[in-house]
Amino acid sequence: MKVLISGGAGFIGSHLADALVEKNYSVSILDNFSSGKEENIKAIKNKIELIHGDILDKELLLKATKNVDYVFHLAAQTSVVESIKDPLKTFEINTKGTRFLFYACAKNKVKKVIFASSAAVYGDNLKLPKKESFKPSPISAYGLSKYMAEKLSNLFYKKTKLKIISLRYFNVYGPRQDEKSNYAGVISKFISSILKNQQPIVFGDGTQTRDFVYVKDVVKANLLAMEKENLNNDIINIASSKPTSILDLIKTINKLTNKTIEPIFKEAREGEIKHSYASIEKAKKVLGFKPEYDLQKGLKETIEWYKKNIKN
Missing domain, CATH: 3.40.50.720 (NAD(P)-binding Rossmann-like Domain)
Known part of the structure; x- marks a missing residue:
């Protein structure tokens, strides 16, 4: 094939x-x-x-x-x-x-x-x-x-x-997401910043949720x-069908990297929604899809990859 x-x-x-x-x-x-x-x-x-x-x-x-x-x-x-x-x-x-x-x-x-x-x-x-x-x-x-x-x-x-x-x-999210790219997801940027002991930048108040x-x-x-x-x-x-706030995401990354780095807050960006998470009932029914990675497990793998591959 x-x-x-x-x-x-x-x-x-x-x-x-x-x-x-x-x-x-x-x-x-x-x-x-x-x-x-x-x-x-x-x-x-x-x-x-x-x-x-x-x-x-x-x-x-x-x-x-x-x-x-x-x-x-x-x-x-x-x-x-x-x-x-x-x-x-x-x-x-x-x-x-x-x-x-x-x-x-x-x-x-x-x-x-x-x-x-x-x-x-x-x-x-x-x-x-x-x-x-x-x-x-x-x-x-x-x-x-x-x-x-x-x-x-x-x-x-x-x-x-x-x-x-x-x-x-x-x-x-996951390994190989380029933290320096304009297109990068928030997880790659946060992990990169926290591993370098830099404050991650949050646009808005951090209560917005995403489905990672x-x-x-x-x-x-x-x-x-x-x-x-x-x-x-x-x-x-x-999707995972589990909403996670940006502030909770930073807390989890801090915990997994043994850090306590606080974010810097900036004005919310145009075109970005406040809350988002999916129903995956159709994916389960039609595809037989079931996510194998919860956020903790996925972040652990991702952090390990960034530790090996991150460029200062």
Whole structure:
């Protein structure tokens, strides 16, 4: 079986590539290395095909998807903050690039696409926990770009019968998340700061909550979505279903690192929601998905990785 991972040198994509190589799939990675890194895939470099390229290159996508069974689409501009600064670039990559990729997959009769969507599509819908049936209400260009890509998936399924499963990731964390990147999640930034004895920066009052899901659980969800043959076109939350406040997160990281570092508080950022956590009942029912990592276990693994890999 041949698979293609767009954004496969990135944080989540590289973990997915590891798992697929381990399962003896023939793996191709398409990445332009705008945020992906060669070092993320160095352990499997001799076992994969690496395509340096962009999802805005239609001809390249047609070649890259030829004779491919499954495509995992993770290439994206992933920062909410960056999407507010430059919405046009976000739509160009996340919506137009996704349309080009879906077109190539349909043309080459790919069996199924697993698309990395986002909890950002829910936006300021205040109901909790977030369910797939809720009306999307994105408040950032990033959230809107992902919602538009989901709409494209419906259109492609209706017109071409291309199976596309959209997995709405909540706050993914784990090893290889680049703490220096503009796109980095809060956990990588907090761990990095605390290990360096620096005060972590909190935007807002720290009472805001997020649903943190470990990267290995996200990989497992992707594999389940690929393997379930009766899944045609669907949207599924991938999360832990447990809300954690930013202040509690800092307390836990301090405890696990034997530190007592207080945060610095700054003004809340535009486009960021106050509270978010998911219902994962659908993922359990449709995929058989159950997170194996609670926050404590996931943070321990992540902290150990940062201790070995952090650069001052």
